[in-house]
Amino acid sequence: MTDIAIQAEGLGKLYRIGRARRTNTLRDTITQTIAGPFRRNRNPLAPADDETFWALKDVSFEVKRGEVMGIIGRNGAGKSTLLKILSRITEPTEGEARIYGRVGSLLEVGTGFHPELTGRENVFLNGAILGMKRGEIARKFDEIVAFSEIEKFIDTPVKHYSSGMYMRLAFAVAAHLEPEILIVDEVLAVGDAEFQKKCMGKMREVGSQSRTVLFVSHNMAAVQTLCDRVVMLMAGHLAEDGHPEHVVGRYLATAAGRGGEIVWPSDQAPSAAGFKLFAIRTRAADGRAGGTYSTRLDLIIEMEFETATVSKGLCVGFDLVSAQGATVFRTYQNDQAPEFWPPIQPGRNRLSCVVPAGLLNGGVYLISPRVSVHHVEWMVQLESVLQFELVLDHGLSPLWNSQSDRNRPGVMAPILRWTRA
Amino acid sequence: MWPFDAARGHRFFGGGLLSADQAIELKQDPGGQTAAPIRVRAKPGWRAIDFAELWRYRELLWILGSRDVKVRYKQTALGILWAIIPPLFTTLIFNAIFVLLKVTPQTLSNGFPYVLFAFTAQVPWQLFANSLSQSSNSLVGSQHLVTKVYFPRLVIPIASLFSAVVDFLICSAILAGIMAWYRESIELGWPLITLPFFTLLAICASLAVGLWMSALNVQYRDVRYVVPIVAQLWMYASPVVYSSVNIPEKWRPLYAVNPMASVAEGFRWALLGKNHPAPGPMLLVSLVSVAALLIGGLFYFKRMEKTFADLA
Numbered sequence A: 001m002t003d004i005a006i007q008a009e010g011l012g013k014l015y016r017i018g019r020a021r022r023t024n025t026l027r028d029t030i031t032q033t034i035a036g037p038f039r040r041n042r043n044p045l046a047p048a049d050d051e052t053f054w055a056l057k058d059v060s061f062e063v064k065r066g067e068v069m070g071i072i073g074r075n076g077a078g079k080s081t082l083l084k085i086l087s088r089i090t091e092p093t094e095g096e097a098r099i100y101g102r103v104g105s106l107l108e109v110g111t112g113f114h115p116e117l118t119g120r121e122n123v124f125l126n127g128a129i130l131g132m133k134r135g136e137i138a139r140k141f142d143e144i145v146a147f148s149e150i151e152k153f154i155d156t157p158v159k160h161y162s163s164g165m166y167m168r169l170a171f172a173v174a175a176h177l178e179p180e181i182l183i184v185d186e187v188l189a190v191g192d193a194e195f196q197k198k199c200m201g202k203m204r205e206v207g208s209q210s211r212t213v214l215f216v217s218h219n220m221a222a223v224q225t226l227c228d229r230v231v232m233l234m235a236g237h238l239a240e241d242g243h244p245e246h247v248v249g250r251y252l253a254t255a256a257g258r259g260g261e262i263v264w265p266s267d268q269a270p271s272a273a274g275f276k277l278f279a280i281r282t283r284a285a286d287g288r289a290g291g292t293y294s295t296r297l298d299l300i301i302e303m304e305f306e307t308a309t310v311s312k313g314l315c316v317g318f319d320l321v322s323a324q325g326a327t328v329f330r331t332y333q334n335d336q337a338p339e340f341w342p343p344i345q346p347g348r349n350r351l352s353c354v355v356p357a358g359l360l361n362g363g364v365y366l367i368s369p370r371v372s373v374h375h376v377e378w379m380v381q382l383e384s385v386l387q388f389e390l391v392l393d394h395g396l397s398p399l400w401n402s403q404s405d406r407n408r409p410g411v412m413a414p415i416l417r418w419t420r421a
Numbered sequence B: 001m002w003p004f005d006a007a008r009g010h011r012f013f014g015g016g017l018l019s020a021d022q023a024i025e026l027k028q029d030p031g032g033q034t035a036a037p038i039r040v041r042a043k044p045g046w047r048a049i050d051f052a053e054l055w056r057y058r059e060l061l062w063i064l065g066s067r068d069v070k071v072r073y074k075q076t077a078l079g080i081l082w083a084i085i086p087p088l089f090t091t092l093i094f095n096a097i098f099v100l101l102k103v104t105p106q107t108l109s110n111g112f113p114y115v116l117f118a119f120t121a122q123v124p125w126q127l128f129a130n131s132l133s134q135s136s137n138s139l140v141g142s143q144h145l146v147t148k149v150y151f152p153r154l155v156i157p158i159a160s161l162f163s164a165v166v167d168f169l170i171c172s173a174i175l176a177g178i179m180a181w182y183r184e185s186i187e188l189g190w191p192l193i194t195l196p197f198f199t200l201l202a203i204c205a206s207l208a209v210g211l212w213m214s215a216l217n218v219q220y221r222d223v224r225y226v227v228p229i230v231a232q233l234w235m236y237a238s239p240v241v242y243s244s245v246n247i248p249e250k251w252r253p254l255y256a257v258n259p260m261a262s263v264a265e266g267f268r269w270a271l272l273g274k275n276h277p278a279p280g281p282m283l284l285v286s287l288v289s290v291a292a293l294l295i296g297g298l299f300y301f302k303r304m305e306k307t308f309a310d311l312a
Helices: A026-038 A079-086 A119-129 A134-148 A163-175 A193-206 A220-226 A244-255 B020-028 B051-056 B058-072 B081-100 B105-109 B114-141 B155-159 B161-181 B190-219 B223-236 B249-255 B259-272 B281-311
Strands: A004-017 A051-064 A068-072 A094-099 A103-106 A181-184 A212-216 A229-234 A237-242 A261-263 A275-284 A292-294 A299-307 A314-322 A327-332 A347-355 A363-373 A377-381 A386-391 B038-041
Touching (some): A051 A079, A068 A079, A068 A220, A079 A094, A119 A134, A119 A163, A134 A163, A275 A363, A275 A386, A299 A314, A314 A347, B051 B058, B058 B155, B105 B114, B114 B190, B114 B223, B155 B161, B190 B259, B190 B281, B249 B281
Parallel strands (some): A292 A386
Antiparallel strands (some): A004 A094, A094 B038, A229 A237, A363 A386
16 A cells, blocks of 8 residues: 555646636527537637636645645635545546545535434434445444534424534534545634534544545644645645745745735725725834834734725724734724724724734734624635734843843733732 | 644544444445545546446435435425325316316226326326426535535436435325225236336436436526426326327327336326236337437436536
8 A cells, every 4th residue: 555645746627717607598508509600610618718717737746644734825726626626526627636545525514414304314414425334424423412512402403503503513423524535624614612622632532543634724823733744825836835834934925915004906905795995004103114113112003994884793803913823812993892992984994903012022923804793794804914023122121132032932922010929 | 623633743633543343444435445546637528437436325325315305395284295286186187177178088098087097197207207307406406515525426316316206106105095996997917017117117217307407407507497398398298198099000109209108108007907008119119218318318417527516
C-alpha cells in the first residue's frame, strides 16, 4: 500500500457563466437548433460566445496518508470547487486526481435530512447518504443519540426541532463517520461552542492514526494550529503550498488592504438587504493615518456605510483579528447601554470606534467587518479586509520594555492595577 | 472547528485503532476501494453503467425509497386513500360518461362489466403514471443531495419508483375486492402467474421514460410541465379506458410500440380470464420498445450525469 492518500495532477474546472449558467429552457434550444444551420460551427448546447472561466486551473499536489492539509483562499478562489472534485460530486474538466482510500465528505451538515421524518429515521437516512452501512449506523445509533443529547425527541419529526437540536443531531451523525480520507468544508464551523468541543473529543477518540484530512477554513488560527501543511488557492491557481505559518502569513499579506483604509468602489461595495459598506478607515487619535500606529495613542476605527432602513437590531461592527488568526475581540456600535448608542440615520452614516491606548500588544492586526440585524440575518461577514500594525509603546514603567523582546507575550498588553493586598 | 484539536502536537484523530470488524467494514463500504485508487477525471461522454457500484449502494437506494414512501402521505387528511382515489375516480367518471353516451359494453369492454374491465388496467396504469411523474422530478427534487454528496445518480430515479410500487400494491388490494364483487364474470386460470411479469414490464417502461425525463429535467425545466400532458395523452394512447379490440388489426403492431398497451392487455388477460384475448404478438413489439427505451435512457442518463451537480 502506498503512503499517498490523494494525488492531484493538473486539475482544472471550466464553468460557463452568463447564458448557459441559468437553466436552459427547451425554447432556447429549439430556436437555436432552428437557427443553427444559418450560423456555422454552432452547437446549440454549447454556444461559443458564452463567457467561460476557470474556477480551478493547473492544480497539482499530493497529500500523504495521515496528513492534515488546510486549504485557504479568498471567496471564489476555487476552494469549494476543489473539494467537490475530490468528493466526486463534479468532474474536473482536465487533469486527474487519484484517491487511495474511502472518502467521506462533509460539505454540509445534515445532508438529506427530511423535516417530516423523525430524528431516528433521519439518523439512518443521513448516515446512509454519508456512506455508512446500515449495520454500522445501527451499532452506533445509541451512541449517536446520546451524543446529540436529544434522546427525548428522537421519535419526533425533525420539523419540530429547534435549529440547535437539528444541528446537534446532524453533527452527531457526522462525528461518527469513519472514513480514511475526510474532506470537510467550513460550513461545519457552526453550532454552539460547547457542542463543538464535544465533537472534537469524539473525533479524537474514534479516529484512526492514518486518517487523512482536507479542510477548508477561513479561521487562520485553526489552520495554523491544526494543519501539517497548507495550500493557498488564488483565482483558481495553487498560489502557495507549504508550512502553515508561511502560507498563512502570505495569505494575510495578500488578503488585506494596507495603508490604513479600504474603500470599495460603489459597485463592488459589500452589500445586502439595503445595506452597503463603503469604507473602513483607521487613524491614530492625533489624526495621523497610514496603517502603522503606536499603542500610546487611542486608535480610531471608522466605518462608512449606507442603509436604506434603520432597523432597531442593526449591528455594525468588526472582529479584530491578530496576525496569527486569533480573534482578539468583536465589537458593535450598540454594545453599550442604549442611551449611548450612536444614532444611525437612513442614508450615509459614519461611525467610529475608539480602541483605547495601552490595551493591545504590538503586531499586525486585521479587521473583519461584521454587520447584521440582530438574530435575523448576517449582512456583511468579510474576512480580514484591512490590515494595520501597532507598535508597542505604552509602557510607563522603566522596566517595561527590555531590549530583547519588544512585544509582551500574549494577545494583549494591558497595564493593570496592582496593590498590596 | 470541531473535528480538529486546538492543541498542536496532539494528533487529532489519534487514539483508538480500528477494531477487527471495522477494518473489514472499510473494505466493504460503498465506494471503499482500499487497493485500487479512485480516479477522478473527465470521463468520456458515453460509457458503461457500473452496476457493481450501484449494487454497493443498494442500502442507500432502499433508504431513499422508503423515505419517499414514509413521507408521501404525511400531513394529508386522507393519507393512503390518495393511492386509490385517482384510479377509482377515473374509472367511475369514464363509466358515467360511457353510460351517458350509451356505448354498449360489448364494443367498449369485450363484454366485461366496465368498472371491472377499466379498473383492471387502471391499476398498472397508475403505477406507470406515478412512477413516471416521480422519476421525472426526482433529480431536480434531490439537488441538495446531488450537489453535496457523491453516489451513483441512478439511485435517485430508481428509488423514486418505490412509493409508486407501494401505491400499486394498495390499489391491487382494491382490485382484488372489485374482482371478488364481479366474480361471476371472471375465470382465473394459469395466465395469472404472468402478472408479475406485466408488472415488471410497467415498471421498466416507466423507469425507461423516467430516466430520459429526469436527465432532461435537470437541463430543461420545461419537462416538469410536459410530463403531466404526456401522461394524459399516453393514457388515451393505451387501452386503459377502452379495449384494444377497437384498434384495427393492421395497426396493432404500431399500437404496441407503446409498451403500456401490452401491459394493460396483459393485466386483463391474466386477471379476467375467459373471453379476454392474450396480448399475443403485441407483446413482442412492446418488449423490444421497452428494451430500446431503457438502454437508451440508461446511456443518456449516464452521459448527462456528470453535468447534474453543475446544472442543478
